[in-house]
Amino acid sequence: MKPFRVLWQNRGFIAFAFVLFVVGIFLGYLFSGQFGFLSSAIENLRHLGEQVHDKSAFNIGLLIFENNLRVSLVMLCLGVLLAIPSILGIVMNGALIGFLFALMGKTQTVSLPLLFAFGILPHGIFEIPAFVISGAFGMKIGYVLLRPLVGKTRLESFGHVWKEVLWIAPVVVILLVVAAGIESFVTPVLLRKFVM
DSSP states (O other), X not given: OHHHHHHHHTHHHXXXXXXXXXXHXXXXXXXXXXXXXXXXXXXXXXXXXXXXXXXXXXXXXXXXXXXXXXXXHHHHHGGGTTTHHHHHHHHHHHHHHHHHHHHHHHHTOSOHHHHIIIIIHHHHHHHHHHHHHHHHHHHHHHHHHHSOOTTOOHXXXXXXXXXXXXXXXXXXXXXXXXXXXXXXXXXXXHIIIIIO
């Protein structure tokens, strides 16, 4: 199928984006003191949590999906700025996870392995690839503006990458829908049963 062929052809960008994401997790965890500015992102998440407090699981999932889709689109579209915002977006999303782990580790409110296994992993196996793919293609957009594809002008290269984006967009959307569904319907149950 074409979307998966496009993903395979861009595996180098995707692998690099994944490495950046993992580096971000370690940076956020190891240097949490220097990532204090991520507290504002935590506040945004808390605000999102307050918004959905009295809502149904379906509405919670919808809000989560909208938020994650917005993040993915920003990382993708801002690749036109020479890929820098896409790279920063990937690293900062990873750093946010690392920062959260460090914060919870310091307060010792929950077991980090249990939080990872039941609070992040179930929806993260879908959500993280969506972020990584979006960031990877954002980077590719910036890359081809700096170094056009062989035999193509910058404009032709830019158009080529956007055609690829149209092929992989449904994959990203499906991943985000599944992730939001799990995060709103399944994750709360797992957290109550095994973590809280």
